[in-house]
Amino acid sequence: MAKKKTEKIVYGVIWFVTYLVVFMVGYIIFDIVIKGLPAISWGFLTQMPAKSGSQGGILPAIVGTFYLVIGTVAIALPLGIASAIYLNEYSKPSTFTRMIRLGISTLAGVPSIVFGLFGMGLFVLALGFGKSILAGSLTLACMVLPTIIVASEEALKAVPDSMREGSLALGATKWQTIYKNVLPYALPGMLTGSILGIGRAAGETAPIIFTVAATLLPRLPRSIFDQVMALPYHLYMLATQMPNQTTIKPMQYGTAFVLLVIVLGVDVVAIIFRSRLRRKNKW
């Protein structure tokens, strides 16, 4: 009987903890939607900020975040996929590859503010890109690279070896095999995993503070060497650097709501993509 009791208690605790997590996520979303949705208007989404951001819209921040995501994808995706192909398809287990893997997992554990300072040191100052979309995208790319490599490797591992053998046995070269009979099946999985990582990068503040983010720049960027506003940093500004906190509450929640919609939207797209894929690819 004591066994049965333990069983019930364990079940209860696990149930409680699980629903606590769901509740917290639900509460955060609920709170932001309830307080943020009323602030959303066509003007809020399409106008320049006015009076240091306490009035007007958040268009430059939306556009800025959009550009940063595009830049990060353009840099990190090819690098990450290429690394994963090297690690999974070409390299043989050795001390060297073990060090690469150690490096990747260490990179994944580096605090984001450290990436920010690193990006400032290397891209902004040493390479002379200045605070710019380029420097910010490169910094964010460094941050999401481990996620993309790991996701891409998993996707490559999911392709059965019989696909590789079948292709090689027909006289295909290694690269032909990878390009024609491994990558096409792994690519959707790679993209899904990578999108989840990039969605997170869109919401990061610390890496962009020193590398790209403008406090207030009520115009749209003109080149990749231009600074931009970005939603997370704009939110940080509104929440900490403004004297009249109560009057700009709607601005804060409105910005948070837009950021949340973008990040969750990206995740939802990735999840739908993945579930459709799982149904399609049965070996």
Place this chain on the structure above:
Amino acid sequence: MVMIGNQTPPQIDEPEIEIDVQNLDFYYGKHQALHDICMSVPKGMVTALIGPSGCGKSTFLRTLNRMNDIIGGTRVEGKIVIQSKDIYAPNIDVVMLRKRVGMVFQKPNPFPKSIFENVAYGPRIHGIKNRAQLQEIVERSLVRAAIWDEVKDRLHISGLELSGGQQQRLCIARALAVDPDILLMDEPASALDPRSTQRIEDLIAELRGDYTIVIVTHNMQQAARVSDYTAFFYEGHLIEFGKTERIFTKPNNKQTEDYITGRFG
């Protein structure tokens, strides 16, 4: 009990040799999997490799198109001469070797592409782009693999939608599409039901003569039914090799006799 192939092999005393294996040793790391194999595979005939699990017959098969190369830490000593070229010589192009020596695997492995694209995969790899030419090759290969009638109206569906037996014949068609001289088969029917197995065996009988076929099988009746020559492997050694009829009626070696009469294995 003895069963003999239902076709009598052509009566040639000195058959032309397609694959000449000379003193072949094979190592996985430090473990030696094949010991001093010497064997001459006759052209245009079916040669069966039999023996208990782990005897090295599959490893041997995979040395013939260098598929073992893709496993790390393997090493080959000795020579395998195919069409008067040592396939382990440094100047050998593995791609050209594998084009000449096709392979069919134990588990059918159609690519998750259409039936057409599965068969066209090899020719495309080797540079054929012309659509009409590809169509012609696909049809010819599927006809040759005795699956054309079953799939001719649905070449666009995924190869994965076919039954196991059909998938294996699709894989044979895919191997034939690059026009090999030699076909290696690694227990091609072991994952199939008896009816599908029958069809694969019929197909082997039909391909015999046009292709040199080397087939690994667990099933001694199958070896007796489909092959002209049989090689018995045991613990990495080639124990006995000769005409199937003779191996199954008058084996020279005690171990061979024990194995084919079912005393072990």
